[in-house]
Amino acid sequence: MKRSVPDLMNSESPLVMVTxxxxxxxxxxxxxxxxxxxxxxxxxxxxxxYDSTAPVTLNDxxxxxxxxxxxxxxxxxVVDLPFGTYHTGVTDAMRSAVRVxxxxxxxxxxxxxxxxxxxxxxxxxTRNGIPVMGHVGLMPQTATAxxxxxxxxxxxxSARRTLDGALALAEAGAFSVVLExxxxxxxxxxxxxxxxxxxGIGAGVNCGGQVLxxxxxxxxxxxxxxxxxxxxxxxxxxxxxxxxxxxxxxRARAFPTRENSFVMKDDVLDKLY
Numbered sequence: 001m002k003r004s005v006p007d008l009m010n011s012e013s014p015l016v017m018v019t020x021x022x023x024x025x026x027x028x029x030x031x032x033x034x035x036x037x038x039x040x041x042x043x044x045x046x047x048x049x050y051d052s053t054a055p056v057t058l059n060d061x062x063x064x065x066x067x068x069x070x071x072x073x074x075x076x077x078v079v080d081l082p083f084g085t086y087h088t089g090v091t092d093a094m095r096s097a098v099r100v101x102x103x104x105x106x107x108x109x110x111x112x113x114x115x116x117x118x119x120x121x122x123x124x125x126t127r128n129g130i131p132v133m134g135h136v137g138l139m140p141q142t143a144t145a146x147x148x149x150x151x152x153x154x155x156x157x158s159a160r161r162t163l164d165g166a167l168a169l170a171e172a173g174a175f176s177v178v179l180e181x182x183x184x185x186x187x188x189x190x191x192x193x194x195x196x197x198x199x200g201i202g203a204g205v206n207c208g209g210q211v212l213x214x215x216x217x218x219x220x221x222x223x224x225x226x227x228x229x230x231x232x233x234x235x236x237x238x239x240x241x242x243x244x245x246x247x248x249x250x251r252a253r254a255f256p257t258r259e260n261s262f263v264m265k266d267d268v269l270d271k272l273y
Contacts, residue, residue: 003035003076005108005131005175009196011035015176015209017078017199018217021047021064025214026071037072038110038211039065041080042140046215053140056082058096065104078133079106083141086111086121093121097130108132110178112139114165119172126173134169136162137203138181151202153182163190170196178211179203181228202228
């Protein structure tokens, strides 16, 4: 049964969230029994081949989220609002969020950042019945301004900004806050202070839950190990080996075999000849 926002906020066990970007990804995640699925704008890097999340459009997110929802109809679904869809004011943010909810069947949206402008957007959206998940620490949409894909919160200013941002998002109505790539001790402090669950990625074990990019935990891309992720399988290597074997058998005429082929009666074939 799909979990609700109050249920997630009051969970006594750590929340499990993974990303999904298509129908089979959603189907597998739901079968595995995760608590939440995130259709992240990381699909730009993971699925669409961009070198950042910046080119991802709202239409991209809606297209992929609809596919995930078809695969996971009974799992709480969170969809990222991509870069530029909520930075131009409350009106544009509301329009973007409503489109996502109406067109995908998502249960919540996620936004990066905790500037006063973003916090106000969170406040307005939640007041209008749209659940929002916040996101502080490393924020891929604006990573260039943060000095690249680097750990955040290691110095006084950055740590204070991360803590204050998370608190502001919770106060504005966010039901959860993602903590990405920050020191574990800082994540623990934030988790203790927030009245809503934190979801960590590269933020230590003491968060209220964890999220990983499915392609990272499955090892889809060979040679791309990341400190913040654990590879639970080597799907990329297995897939490459399988396709290599297929290609070899085709070239040797070892595939298809009789078991993979269809037959017809001799008299039918004789007439054709």
